[in-house]
Amino acid sequence: MQNPEKIKNPWTTLSGEEKYDNKWITVTEYQVINPGGGEGIYGKVHFKNRAIGVIPLDKDLNTWLVGQFRYTLNEWHWEIPEGGGPLDQTPLEAAQRELLEETGLKARRWKQIIRLHTSNSVTDEEGFVFLAEDIEAGESNLEETEADLKVWKLPFKDALQMVLNGKITDSMSVMGMLMVARMKGL
Structure with a gap:
């Protein structure tokens, strides 16, 4: 197996043009030469927050679990408490805020159980999933x-059975719950 740190980037970026920008994402279109030598385009979605679960x-x-209607999927979904963590906040601080805010x-x-990339073919979004134990109830503070x-x-x-039978499809929920099941021997 080759050492990943020694692998040279086989892509050549010729230029890049920002196509869209808002407070959550930037979409950039790059003119590239791919690893096979062909010219083409590559679109990248840059996230301005981390994914936190x-x-x-x-x-x-x-x-x-939290359930909500997901606009992008046009469907109702059950998932773990999750949201965006500002880049100037540690992933743990963002996780603590999200849990309190939603539940x-x-x-x-607290234990970080996964660091992941949500879709590494089109985005640079980095995600973190935490296990939170020794729970205390309080007041939620939902966003609009x-x-x-x-x-x-x-x-x-x-909840794990919902993952196994396909009723929970959110990637961070699936990965996180499978990891917790393994950690706890369930």
């Missing part, structure tokens, strides 16, 4: 875009 787990192995929960023990958010406390094994 949290799997809260109480002493009885219950977890909390009203606080946790005394989360006005329809529903919170559901259920046994972790039931």
